[in-house]
């Protein structure tokens with residue numbers, strides 16, 4: 211029995227699916243971003259038993275897809291400012307469809323061929339895009355988290371080659387150094403690699419949320435004296451909280467002096483190293499031994515697309531290459547690029563296609579314009595906030611994240627605790643209304659409204675609209691209390 215439908219019916223279904231896509235993008239600007247349904251209502255809709263006989267695909271498309279579209283958060287909207295989420299592109303939709311149609315496994319050259327070669331080119335282009343080495347090694351992975359894990363695995367292997375066989379020894383533990391603003395995936399990676407969370411030394415930041423390099427060096431020396439084995443420094447090229455960029459050059463100096471691996475988490479920010487407006491912030495990035503970046507963030511590639519870059523292909527091959535008899539190499543294998551020998555995954559989707567198509571169709575200049583435009587819009591918003599009587603900017607805006615809070619201009623002055631409460635309620639109310647969406651964070655213990663822009667669809671109309679919307683909510687909440 212085959213699961214295939216006949217071609218005329220398949221064509222009909224493709225058309226039906228396309229209509230859904232077109233419907234989603236038709237009038238996108240006006241659509242709600244969040245929905246009003248409680249979790250139980252959505253869970254109920256999907257609560258049925260395991261289907262045994264199945265249903266016609268036409269019916270699934272007609273009855274279920276609209277519900278799914280309505281009950282998904284619309285991060286493709288130009289009014290979406292939460293987390294670090296790009297809008298994706300129409301070209302990305304096509305690439306996902308075409309890649310799925312082919313269903314190749316990008317594990318090995320003779321399984322993917324075009325895809326295997328394409329991924330190598332994509333690695334080179336991404337490396338070049340951010341001003342890193344043309345001969346860098348790398349791999350496309352699920353996202354920034356996995357990219358950081360890969361890079362730290364390679365770092366551990368290079369710096370402590372015996373750890374591969376022996377595991378991490380406890381008598382002279384490996385330790386690594388990163389700012390307190392570092393993404394949680396670095397901690398997850400450290401735990402997964404068996405290094406132990408206490409050996410990730412979280413170094414305080416300065417008033418601009420950049421790692422305090424002197425304190426980092428001091429901690430490092432103390433640890434050496436105490437018998438630890440420092441092996442890696444992690445620099446941030448755009449933190450998720452505020453977009454701060456560590457002094458990468460200074461970190462590279464410390465790493466060089468101490469003979470340590472220098473890894474940079476550029477999942478969000480490294481793409482901004484490609485544009486004139488912000489390039490200077492990233493001085494020293496090219497000295498990294500490895501870099502994590504995320505094409506599914508500022509490069510607008512649809513989820514999932516992360517990228518781990520390392521200085522040297524050999525280090526990846528050393529970490530992930532194994533001889534397995536059933537995947538035996540052929541005599542001409544030197545020319546046939548073996549991806550499974552450079553990554554943890556064996557079976558791999560055709561991720562390269564959507565990154566490649568994105569770069570083919572738009573070119574680096576258009577993507578750089580998006581990045582530069584996003585930074586300009588958010589820096590402008592930051593300016594506006596710092597001059598407003600009823601908002602307070604809580605961190606500088608080096609890239610495209612603004613952290614601020616609403617502080618009523620009228621009435622008695624509120625305590626920090628009361629402002630935390632008020633701003634938490636503004637966030638909740640904003641999500642409930644569904645017109646704009648942003649999330650919050652804590653900065654020095656205080657609640658901040660955090661707006662992050664990595665979306666090619668957003669214009670000044672939306673950034674101004676966001677502030678007016680938050681102000682209106684703030685005023686209403688204060689009036690009602």
Ligand SMILES: *Cc1c(COP(=O)(O)O)cnc(C)c1O
Pocket residue numbers: 294352353354355356393395448449450475476477478479504516
């Ligand atoms: C987003 C982000 C990550 C995690 O990346 P995912 O793609 O979500 O796995 C790690 N570090 C930074 C700085 C990020 O912005």
